[in-house]
Amino acid sequence: MVSSVDRRDIDIKTADGIAKAALFGAGGGAKAGVILYMDAFGPRPALYSMAERLAGHGYAVQVPDLLYRNAPYGPFDAKTAFVEEKSKAVLMAMIGGLTQEMTVRDSGAFISALEATGIKGPIGVVGYCMGGGRALNAAAAYPDKIAAAASFHGGRLGTDAPDSPATNAGKIKARVYVGSAGVDGSFPPEQSARLAQALREAQVDHIIENYVGMQHGWCVSDHSVFDVTGSERHWKRLVAFFGETLG
Template sequence: MCDELTSRAAEAYFFRRGLSRRDFGRLGLGAALASMMPVTANALAVKESTVTVPTPDGEANAYFVHPSKGQHPAVVLWPDIFGLRPAFRQMGKRLAESGYAVLVVNPYYRTMKGQLVPDDAQLIGPELRKAIWPKAREQAGTLSPETCVTDGRAFIKFLDQQPAVDTSKPAGTLGYCMTGSYAFRLAADMPERIGAGASFHGGGLVTDKPDSPHRLVPKIQAGFLVAIAENDDERDPEAKVELRKAFDQTGVPAEIEVYEGTLHGWCPPDSMAHNPKQAERAWRELLVLFERNLI
């Protein structure tokens, strides 16, 4: 659902927010992102690195972060349509500080090893979004349900080979925007390995296609969190109903909620639509999901 309509709504919301462009410029990117993400209570010390993951289609570059000591559940974190960038590294690091070995992946590695969003970008504001949107759509078009699954298997295999990963515990996966559906697909493909999945303002979760993510629920054994943006729900109010029906019919536990006052893209801290209060609530729900199903 990431399109021009959601972009215009996000831009209007952005100019009403308290944290302005001037604030981002004054703080600098790292401090600005950190200021919008609460500090993790009892945060663990972590190790972080850039890694290369072998896949059937080549080598994927990714960010790997995990607690400095011990073994921990594996998590694959898929970024939104704008790809791997500082905001998602920050989110991956925060998750690692809570006790997980997290791989934040570049889904576009086949055609682009770099980033759509530069490291020094303060946020994906109107000008930057306009500049990178055509490329983002082009890159998104190189992916498919099939590449999601083959990549996901490779990412889990990589994680399971790392000393920091406890392979006796289930793995988790989460996605944002277009990759919200990836959490469904990987959980359905690897039900014996994936114990928890989460979709945040995910697009295309309920379609009329035979492989629609909601039709994959019978193959899923993982607990799920589906966090829906209010304006996405307004455009497709039946989606949550169909999702609820699919999970209820199979007995798979799932939290499905429309987050009041949110716009598509409200979770990443560099988004124009970022809603700090609701993003933090969604993050807390994610941690509850993972603690219940992965620990």
């Protein structure tokens, strides 16, 4: 892994406007492209650091602003945003207005933007928190493009809603990895079981792994529940998963 990689800030034209994104490691020679789907608090240094680390393994990594329809907004402090009533109300309204269908539609533009940098071949996606389900749904919507899809502490992955990844499992051709927090109200055991059954029935190559002792948000360094040991374990799994699938 290299110590640093190049970063470019780009604008991605979507059906609904312009989504700003940061692009790491696309300066030439990237072996594959990856889209990193953010958590609820928006693009920020913690996520950019993660994208840079992943790019150091030879990938061109794009971090799009999923909430661009509300821009400008924030910045939000991941440790306090859901504790303070004012910021919580703003965030909940923004997240509530961002449907899975919107992100799925946007993902076509995200993929095109990666390919415009010269990336050829299969693409990987990884999402955290609210981005986890969106990464899996992107894989369902673009099965000929996305070969590997990972979710960490993603919520509502196994509901019976039409926009649940479990409901859309039959459309997924990618390999799937799901890392769940040990105790997570947004992804309880019954949802995990439903998602596992849906993926098995769809014959999707998948792993669902329970990170015992970790709390929702443990992977991202600016979260109050960030866990160094658990985060490093997530990195080991993610790098191996992408390495086996994307090269």
